[in-house]
Amino acid sequence: MTTNQKTIAYIQDLFESKKFIPLHEPCFRGNEKKYLNDTIDSTFVSSIGAYVDTFELMMQNITNTKKAVAVVNGTAGIQVALRLVGVKTGNEVLTQALTFIATANAIAYNNAHPVFLDVDRDTMGLSTVAVRNFLEEYGDLRQDGCYNKKTGNKIAACLPMHTFGFPVRIDELVEICSAWNIPVVEDAAESLGSELKGKPTGSFGQLGVFSFNGNKVVTCGGGGAIVSNTLALGEKAKYLTTTAKQPHPYEYYHDEMGYNFRMPNLNAALACAQLENLDSFLENKRILAKSYQTFFDGENIKFRTELPETKANYWLMCVEMENREQRDLFLKETNASGVMTRPIWQLMYKLPMYKDCIRDEQLNAEFLEDRIVNIPSSVR
Structure with missing residues (x-):
């Protein structure tokens, strides 16, 4: 199996579904x-x-x-x-x-x-x-x-x-x-x-x-x-x-x-x-993030984790690809299999209404735009 195929199967098992898995669906289980x-x-x-x-x-x-x-x-x-x-x-x-x-x-x-x-x-x-x-x-x-x-x-x-x-x-x-x-x-x-x-x-x-x-x-x-x-x-x-x-x-x-x-x-x-239910939602998402981190360590894909002295809510979890070509193939194959993934946003100055705004070189922003993909992150 390819890395993308393994990832699709892993996410399907995590969310106990072979059908459509959304990026982040709401969880209503309280009052x-x-x-x-x-x-x-x-x-x-x-x-x-x-x-x-x-x-x-x-x-x-x-x-x-x-x-x-x-x-x-x-x-x-x-x-x-x-x-x-x-x-x-x-x-x-x-x-x-x-x-x-x-x-x-x-x-x-x-x-x-x-x-x-x-x-x-x-x-x-x-x-x-x-x-x-x-x-x-x-x-x-x-x-x-x-x-x-x-x-x-x-x-x-x-x-x-x-x-x-x-x-x-x-x-x-x-x-x-x-x-x-x-x-x-x-x-x-x-x-x-x-x-x-x-x-x-x-x-x-x-x-x-x-x-x-x-x-x-x-x-x-x-x-x-x-x-x-x-x-x-x-x-x-x-x-x-x-x-x-x-x-x-x-x-x-x-x-x-x-x-x-x-x-x-x-x-x-x-x-x-x-x-x-905020505390329970956050704890659930941290457990999911840990599962993803363990899985992707074995697949040589970088899973984004919180930095020292920070606590992330892991709203949308994301992975970093090696290049845009790998990113695009990942997006294509996951979405075709009913696993919803999304690229990071297009940079604002690439949109028609903000194309003339002042900006600096954007080296890091363009690096991330080419590589970051969000993966299913719902509270389970």
Whole structure:
């Protein structure tokens, strides 16, 4: 048998299926139906309800932050978080090209410009070296912030992403950006339950944003959360995402442009039930990751594991191929056999809407784009 054939057979045995095996399907084995029925019985199925409040408190506790705000999805959360740290029209935001499209789109929704810097090969997240080098060459620290010497635009934020739940070197990025007076927003969409040096992802930057899309470790169909250790920022996030309406018993008065980005109580009920099982989900995924690591060690394919001082949630597990040709053959043969695998994302600057953005050489990002493949990672 070839390595690909052995891999297909192994995954089929792991998931006890010879038919279709999805990349990451949701697992509902707790109080999901009960809590959904509660919302229906209460008639509070929209954006006001007890489960929204409970969900926000649970997220505060999980992320060890002072304020959590439930939102309709992670993309909307990043959009608002960037606005909260001061990103305005024409500003630049340092981020990575090796990411899901939402990261770049959230910057564009603020009429700002992504600056795509390289990633580290080991974390697959924004490189501290790339950020430092860019700022030393182009950064101009002024009284009101950091500017790009070449473009004259303000560098208003840094937006790293914890790729597939593997923590980026977020503590070092915050330190570098702090020296240049650049606020950091964490795209923690994929990293619920991940930690760096014992501290949850999402809690390092001024704000962090999580996603609860249908393919995440914890899902409520859609949904997202903004978290912050700065209470004022968290409260402003709640205000802006609930249409910027001033509290009043019956009058409707909105004193700035807000967003209808509220999470419905129905979704929050589902999220609460899922969060109750977060620890068991994470433990189950760690067991799966260990099984994969043992198998691939014997097949001479590199299985990606967490780094020292980190704890990954192993949202989407991945392997690294020797080259693009091997990657493409693996993708073709696994998917043809009903084992869902996916390549890492196309780099953002290769997409038509971001082709003219500032970027560096992207040596590591292009290396990973040619080699990384996600494999089935569901909670079993």
